[in-house]
């Protein structure tokens with residue numbers, strides 16, 4: 001379970017960053033008073049335009065960033081005070097975090113499994129399951145740098161799940177994947193949900209959010225502007241589908257940016 | 258502890274699982290060191306044999322018969338092509354000869370006073386005329402220098418001796434007394450003079466070079482590639498990651514420094530051999546007992562720890578390898594200078610506090626070890642000083658690993 005309570009994250013910009021963004025403000029409010037809950041046996045989707053603060057929110061949940069304000073609890077553990085326990089109970093997949101390209105998927109899988117304290121037999125059975133599901137076995141001994149983007153993504157997903165975490169955080173998990181591979185990923189996320197895991201993903205793909213997510217939170221400009229099941233959101237925005245709903249929300253809340 | 262071991266395992270496999278990396282980190286430096294030293298040796302021996310083979314071109318003006326007979330008897334005519342000139346020839350050609358020596362087509366001219374031997378024979382009292390002998394040679398030319406010293410040795414000195422003997426009858430009149438010298442030094446120190454100056458500098462420099470190439474990539478490189486973050490989302494303590502990295506870097510640096518010093522030991526005598534004697538005796542005087550070896554290893558380990566932690570700390574603060582290089586390079590210069598300072602430090606007692614200065618103090622101890630003069634307190638001061646700075650760096654690095662600003666640029 002994830003509880004985000006009034007999360008605010010402010011980046012302090014260096015002089016160089018300010019120049020790059022052509023701004024005179026030395027601070028960037030990436031997430032602004034965001035609260036949400038994601039429960040066991042649920043897939044929660046964060047939907048938002050580029051720069052809305054999705055990745056920042058997820059990084060805060062994964063303990064990589066400390067909230068400027070507010071607090072986050074994962075499985076009841078505080079993300080700042082009990083960060084090691086939080087990290088032990090979740091996995092975090094994002095495109096800036098990569099597996100060492102000089103090693104094979106199998107070696108990385110074993111490496112992280114051991115760091116999580118798995119026994120050799122647990123490791124073997126986890127590997128068997130995940131490598132079969134994602135079809136990694138044929139290239140498990142190849143160096144990661146020799147793999148295609150999709151193969152790399154599959155390997156990264158399998159390695160991140162090595163310790164069978166209670167909470168699964170995937171930042172744009174299907175980006176760069178073909179529809180067949182993307183389907184195998186979304187199918188596995190459903191399996192995880194059925195096993196009672198808490199899954200939270202970010203995406204800009206409307207169809208993915210529609211089909212996969214039990215509940216969706218729309219973030220614009222670091223604020224949650226709408227939340228609910230697909231039907232609830234459609235009702236609230238009086239739209240026919242999620243894309244229309246998103247445009248409606250953006251025309252109201254996006255202008256303020 | 259278990260996690261540190263797992264991380265070390267991966268770091269070491271990263272290097273030893275990659276043939277290209279093994280080659281560039283361990284084999285290439287050895288080839289380079291041996292190659293450079295043998296080329297240097299070859300060039301030195303080429304130059305000296307070239308000078309030996311070169312036949313000097315020499316002008317001698319107003320040579321008397323006795324000068325000529327000394328030239329032939331002592332073999333100077335074999336190492337030089339000699340043109341004998343009269344006073345008139347010389348006056349006509351003075352500018353030409355001058356120019357030839359300037360352009361290095363001729364090596365030397367020697368001018369004897371016109372009536373040299375008559376004037377010498379006529380000398381009676383103080384104030385009487387003393388004849389002059391003039392030389393012209395080119396100090397910037399090796400050939401000319403060789404011609405000059407050959408002439409002095411083979412012709413001028415014997416000639417002078419001969420004339421003195423004729424004038425005085427008994428040449429021993431010139432020796433008021435003779436001297437005997439005894440050089441009273443510790444044997445180890447005398448023989449190890451050269452190596453004790455060079456070794457501290459070499460060790461300090463090579464250790465840093467080894468640590469630099471490996472350390473920058475292991476930290477800044479991983480940060481740049483986004484692979485460090487994958488460790489940071491695992492439940493491993495940040496301090497375990499830091500120690501795992503540092504220990505594996507220390508092992509790799511240790512290996513590379515062994516390879517560097519090994520190839521130097523192979524290369525130095527090669528250079529010495531080609532150069533004839535001179536350098537061959539260089540290592541002769543340094544004999545290490547078991548205590549000295551332990552001391553040397555301890556100092557080197559402390560240095561490896563210091564270098565690795567300094568470089569790793571800088572690489573942690575850098576956002577990519579390029580930036581890390583620009584942070585580390587100035588340190589390299591500081592290290593080289595600190596290592597060199599021991600070469601210039603005068604003899605005499607050096608205060609114990611100075612031994613506690615990292616790098617400089619370590620170099621002092623290595624020098625003392627070579628000359629078997631090491632004092633235990635100074636050795637300890639050096640060791641503690643170095644380790645202390647290293648630990649401060651490690652603490653700072655663990656702190657940096659916990660900082661989102663440094664790790665994620667946030």
Ligand SMILES: Nc1ncnc2c1ncn2[C@@H]1O[C@H](COP(=O)(O)OP(=O)(O)OP(=O)(O)O)[C@@H](O)[C@H]1O
Nearest residue numbers: 011028030049050051052053054055056057666667
């Ligand atoms: N390290 C950083 N330093 C300063 N500002 C940052 C940093 N990372 C992100 N930002 C800013 O914070 C805001 C939110 O970024 P974030 O990456 O969370 O967006 P996102 O919703 O994941 O976008 P995308 O869909 O493009 O991935 C953006 O305006 C971005 O420019």
Ligand SMILES: [Mg+2]
Nearest residue numbers: 054055056171
């Ligand atoms: Mg993002």
